[in-house]
Amino acid sequence: MSEPMRNPAQDRALPRPPAPASIGDRVEDVGTPALLVDLDAFDQNLARMQALADTGGVALRPHAKAHKSVAIAQRQIAAGAVGICCQKLSEAYPFAAAGIASIHISNEFVGADKLAMAVELARHVDLSICVDDVRQVAAMAAAAAAGGVRITALAEVDVGQGRCGVDSPQALSRLADAIGAAPSLRFGGLQAYHGGAQHLPHWTQRRDAARHAADLAHAYVRHLDARGIACAVVTGGGSGSAEFDCESGVYTEIQPGSYLFLDGHYGASEWPGRFQPRHALFLSTTVMSTARAGVAVCDAGLKSVAVDSGLPRLWSGQGSEWLRYVAANDEHGVLQVLQEDGPALLGNKLWLVPGHCDPTANLHAQYVCCRDGYVAELWDIAARGLSR
Amino acid sequence: MSEPMRNPAQDRALPRPPAPASIGDRVEDVGTPALLVDLDAFDQNLARMQALADTGGVALRPHAKAHKSVAIAQRQIAAGAVGICCQKLSEAYPFAAAGIASIHISNEFVGADKLAMAVELARHVDLSICVDDVRQVAAMAAAAAAGGVRITALAEVDVGQGRCGVDSPQALSRLADAIGAAPSLRFGGLQAYHGGAQHLPHWTQRRDAARHAADLAHAYVRHLDARGIACAVVTGGGSGSAEFDCESGVYTEIQPGSYLFLDGHYGASEWPGRFQPRHALFLSTTVMSTARAGVAVCDAGLKSVAVDSGLPRLWSGQGSEWLRYVAANDEHGVLQVLQEDGPALLGNKLWLVPGHCDPTANLHAQYVCCRDGYVAELWDIAARGLSR
Numbered sequence: 001m002s003e004p005m006r007n008p009a010q011d012r013a014l015p016r017p018p019a020p021a022s023i024g025d026r027v028e029d030v031g032t033p034a035l036l037v038d039l040d041a042f043d044q045n046l047a048r049m050q051a052l053a054d055t056g057g058v059a060l061r062p063h064a065k066a067h068k069s070v071a072i073a074q075r076q077i078a079a080g081a082v083g084i085c086c087q088k089l090s091e092a093y094p095f096a097a098a099g100i101a102s103i104h105i106s107n108e109f110v111g112a113d114k115l116a117m118a119v120e121l122a123r124h125v126d127l128s129i130c131v132d133d134v135r136q137v138a139a140m141a142a143a144a145a146a147g148g149v150r151i152t153a154l155a156e157v158d159v160g161q162g163r164c165g166v167d168s169p170q171a172l173s174r175l176a177d178a179i180g181a182a183p184s185l186r187f188g189g190l191q192a193y194h195g196g197a198q199h200l201p202h203w204t205q206r207r208d209a210a211r212h213a214a215d216l217a218h219a220y221v222r223h224l225d226a227r228g229i230a231c232a233v234v235t236g237g238g239s240g241s242a243e244f245d246c247e248s249g250v251y252t253e254i255q256p257g258s259y260l261f262l263d264g265h266y267g268a269s270e271w272p273g274r275f276q277p278r279h280a281l282f283l284s285t286t287v288m289s290t291a292r293a294g295v296a297v298c299d300a301g302l303k304s305v306a307v308d309s310g311l312p313r314l315w316s317g318q319g320s321e322w323l324r325y326v327a328a329n330d331e332h333g334v335l336q337v338l339q340e341d342g343p344a345l346l347g348n349k350l351w352l353v354p355g356h357c358d359p360t361a362n363l364h365a366q367y368v369c370c371r372d373g374y375v376a377e378l379w380d381i382a383a384r385g386l387s388r
Numbered sequence: 389m390s391e392p393m394r395n396p397a398q399d400r401a402l403p404r405p406p407a408p409a410s411i412g413d414r415v416e417d418v419g420t421p422a423l424l425v426d427l428d429a430f431d432q433n434l435a436r437m438q439a440l441a442d443t444g445g446v447a448l449r450p451h452a453k454a455h456k457s458v459a460i461a462q463r464q465i466a467a468g469a470v471g472i473c474c475q476k477l478s479e480a481y482p483f484a485a486a487g488i489a490s491i492h493i494s495n496e497f498v499g500a501d502k503l504a505m506a507v508e509l510a511r512h513v514d515l516s517i518c519v520d521d522v523r524q525v526a527a528m529a530a531a532a533a534a535g536g537v538r539i540t541a542l543a544e545v546d547v548g549q550g551r552c553g554v555d556s557p558q559a560l561s562r563l564a565d566a567i568g569a570a571p572s573l574r575f576g577g578l579q580a581y582h583g584g585a586q587h588l589p590h591w592t593q594r595r596d597a598a599r600h601a602a603d604l605a606h607a608y609v610r611h612l613d614a615r616g617i618a619c620a621v622v623t624g625g626g627s628g629s630a631e632f633d634c635e636s637g638v639y640t641e642i643q644p645g646s647y648l649f650l651d652g653h654y655g656a657s658e659w660p661g662r663f664q665p666r667h668a669l670f671l672s673t674t675v676m677s678t679a680r681a682g683v684a685v686c687d688a689g690l691k692s693v694a695v696d697s698g699l700p701r702l703w704s705g706q707g708s709e710w711l712r713y714v715a716a717n718d719e720h721g722v723l724q725v726l727q728e729d730g731p732a733l734l735g736n737k738l739w740l741v742p743g744h745c746d747p748t749a750n751l752h753a754q755y756v757c758c759r760d761g762y763v764a765e766l767w768d769i770a771a772r773g774l775s776r
Contacts, residue, residue: 014485014512017478017505017774031501031776065718087719088687090405097402107719109687110676110735113419117405124402132679135734156679163720164677164685171679195717288498289552291520291544291559297552299476299497302696302747304775308716328696329583330453330746331475331495331775332551346523347498358718359690363750365773384773385753386405387692387719388419 021368025375028349030368032286033304035361036351037369039376041280042260049242049259050079052275056246059253061085061104061235066257066358068383069367070098083126085235085255086383089117092125094382102126104235106191106255108136108156108164113388115139119147128152128233130191132165134178141182152188153179154233157220159213160194169223176229189231192217193255198240203270210237210244218250239266243274263357265309282315282351283360284368285333290343296335300352301328306359312352319350409756413763416737418756420674421692423749424739425757427764429668430648437630437647438467440663444634447641449473449492449623454645454746456771457755458486471514473623473643474771477505480513482770490514492623494579494643496524496544496552501776503527507535516540516621518579520553522566529570540576541567542621545608547601548582557611564617577619580605581643586628591658598625598632606638627654631662651745653697670703670739671748672756673721678731684711686721688740693721694747700740707738 020031027036053060062076065087073084073095083102086092092103103125109118118140121127131137131153144151155175158165166172179187197209213236221231237245237254245251258266261281271277285300305312307328314320323345327334333352337345354360361367362384369377408419415424441448450464453475461472461483471490474480480491491513497506506528509515519525519541532539543563546553554560567575585597601624609619625633625642633639646654649669659665673688693700695716702708711733715722721740725733742748749755750772757765 014481014508016485017481017776018501020501020776029500031499033775093402093405097404108677108685111419111674112417113406113408120402132677133731133734158680162680162683163717163722164679166679286499289496289520291552291554292546292550295550297496299776302694303750303773306690308690308695329551334551343521346521362691363773363775385691385751387421387751388405388408388687 020366021375021378023375023378027370027373027375030284030375032284032349033300034284034368035364035366036282036284037367037379038280038282039369039371041278042369045260045262045277045280046075046079048275048277049256050081052243052246053254054080058246058251061253061255063087063106063238063255063257064095064383065091066361067260068361068381069379070094070382071377071379072260073100074098082253088387089114089121090386090388091383092121093386096121096125100125104128106130106193106235108132110136110139115143118151119143119149122147122149122151128154128188130154130156130164131175131179132156134174137175137178137182137185141185144184150184150186152186154188154191154235155179156191157217159192159216159236160209161196163195165191169220172220172223173227176224180229187229189233189235189252190217190220191235192220192251193236193238194241195238198238199265199269200240201269203272206240207244210241211248213241214245214248214250221250239277240269258357261357263309263360264313264353264355267353279315279353281354281357283312283354285350285352287335287345287348287350290346294337294342296323296337296342296345298333298335298350299331300333301331303330304363305352305354306356306363308359309356312354315351315353323350325352408754409763409766411763411766415758415761415763418672418763420672420737421688422672422756423752423754424670424672425755425767426668426670427757427759429666430757433648433650433665433668434463434467436663436665437644438469440631440634441642442468446634446639449641449643451475451494451626451643451645452483452771453479454749455648456749456769457767458482458770459765459767460648461488462486470641476775477502477509478774478776479771480509481774484509484513488513492516494518494581494623496520498524498527503531506539507531507537510535510537510539516542516576518542518544518552519563519567520544522562525563525566525570525573529573532572538572538574540574542576542579542623543567544579545605547580547604547624548597549584551583553579557608560608560611561615564612568617575617577621577623577640578605578608579623580608580639581624581626582629583626586626587653587657588628589657591660594628595632598629599636601629602633602636602638609638627665628657646745649745651697651748652701652741652743655741667703667741669742669745671700671742673738673740675723675733675736675738678734682725682730684723684725684730684733686723686738687719688721689717689719691718692751693740693742694744694751696747697744700742703739703741711738713740
């Protein structure tokens with residue numbers, strides 16, 4: 001401004017921004033935008049997926065890419081999970097440092113920096129990785145040998161996703177043979193993940209896609225078995241297909257992540273079957289401008305909620321009948337107001353259901369966990385931004 | 389996995405993930421995904437916008453929401469900027485703590501936590517804020533009085549964006565009078581920002597929209613002037629309209645942010661005029677899977693690059709003729725390969741031009757700044773995730 005202010009204590013050091021919430025705060029007093037977890041719904045989702053896996057005699061290895069939180073991973077393991085999945089090597093560090101003993105990297109990687117991370121992680125945890133190319137196997141074998149560690153390698157097979165993974169028995173055999181020939185590696189089995197199957201809206205569509213994926217995975221298992229190579233682990237599946245994967249007789253392990261939260265995209269799917277999740281993740285936002293008729297502007301935009309799978313929607317009971325989130329700018333959410341008294345909304349706090357939980361959690365430093373209207377826990381999102 | 393590994397040093401504490409780069413590294417050795425800044429292009433964009441403002445006799449107050457980096461703000465001020473804009477109060481903290489003396493919050497806010505942040509910031513910096521409702525004025529006036537500080541308030545007027553800001557002379561008068569009546573506030577003038585005008589692809593469209601916005605702002609200035617209220621500051625404008633705002637005779641200050649980087653969305657616009665930016669921000673990524681014919685998968689997805697303004701594209705000379713980024717999954721980028729030898733891509737590092745720089749920078753902890761093929765600087769993104 002033209003004429004500088006003269007305010008006291010301009011010399012005093014400025015602290016960091018205040019925390020959005022403290023344990024014991026009322027939920028309506030939490031600073032916005034804030035990522036809220038409804039602990040009752042969260043606990044129910046956590047227990048229901050573990051029960052589904054237990055009933056099916058399948059190991060549950062939840063995917064930490066969805067929540068990126070050590071506190072959540074520890075709760076998953078306390079409930080019976082055998083370990084966790086991470087999608088990136090750097091993402092695994094906070095979990096390994098917190099003592100999570102078994103981590104599967106459900107992804108391929110290439111490059112000296114990645115190999116160094118894998119070797120370092122393998123010194124601290126029971127580490128498995130995915131490969132879909134013999135060149136990845138050779139590089140990992142050499143790095144593991146030089147580092148004096150042994151790493152479990154799973155061959156990824158494509159079962160419908162059309163992304164990573166080999167798509168022929170011959171290519172799978174070459175991978176398994178290369179892994180088996182490397183003393184610093186150990187052949188762990190197969191990863192057979194079909195991401196597209198997770199997000200089909202109708203239950204029967206997901207069932208059919210999951211069964212097709214399981215049939216393809218089974219054929220690969222039999223192919224290796226005929227060559228005397230056993231698959232100790234067949235891992236894959238996700239929140240949308242878990243109930244089918246558990247009854248497939250093929251998968252030994254499932255990797256769901258979003259089941260804890262049920263984001264807006266998954267929430268739009270049918271859940272008539274043996275796993276019925278509840279919405280447990282919300283973004284609280286404050287209406288900070290009502291200057292224009294028919295429009296309310298809230299403080300949650302692109303930097304607080306991911307929109308790749310659709311805009312967030314108002315949570316029921318939060319004005320969803322007469323308020324619609326119609327545009328996400330960087331720091332603003334534009335709400336269409338379908339009732340008369342828009343200006344009365346100024347200062348109102350609203351709960352949004354994020355369209356996609358994984359990239360939304362990646363935008364925040366902390367989960368504000370609520371029960372009975374009060375803040376009960378604060379969980380750091382320690383792996384936020386760890387994408388290497 | 390079923391049978392745990394026995395690797396050495398499982399007891400040793402695990403460090404954080406290694407840094408993606410060190411000063412002096414070759415660019416091709418930087419761990420991916422990494423946000424790269426081409427310092428030659430960056431320096432040119434920085435100097436050209438400052439020269440544009442200087443020539444127009446207009447103050448440059450760059451928007452820190454685009455970069456969220458103290459190191460960049462300090463370079464902008466060293467080049468002649470009068471201070472910075474932030475979009476959120478929490479976002480301003482790292483800049484205030486680093487000694488940036490003048491910060492304008494180019495946004496409205498409501499709530500006790502926000503008022504407390506504004507009062508704390510005003511104790512350390514020359515702070516201005518925006519209002520578009522007399523209730524915001526009353527709350528800020530009371531908090532500033534209680535905190536013993538004086539804060540500059542700008543009345544936001546809507547000049548075409550249709551988001552925040554009053555849209556009548558009467559409403560503006562009520563705001564200015566309320567600010568003027570509060571001893572703890574000071575009426576600073578107007579914010580007249582038209583975000584929509586920034587992103588019109590054709591230069592003449594941007595010129596016409598910017599002139600229309602300036603005409604509306606001028607009418608509001610004259611309205612207050614007729615009532616004996618002077619607007620010391622008329623702030624607004626952005627990278628797309630800056631050259632027109634500078635010659636408008638209405639704006640005393642411009643707020644561009646993206647001009648430093650020129651993301652893919654802005655890069656698709658015409659720049660025939662007096663400001664011609666260059667692409668300076670890139671996301672380096674590694675091809676980590678080529679198992680399927682016609683497809684290459686890289687390690688940069690939704691958690692490394694924002695897709696709200698379109699998918700990233702391959703930088704020229706990086707295979708843009710025969711490679712196309714066609715899908716962003718959470719941690720994977722799917723590339724369509726339009727040439728024969730896809731498998732040869734495994735391990736290749738590619739530079740992507742992000743579609744939208746602001747939310748992309750918000751996903752990263754650091755800029756890896758390069759010159760002549762080597763890493764010359766590492767700049768923290770200190771305000772990443774500060775969205776309150």
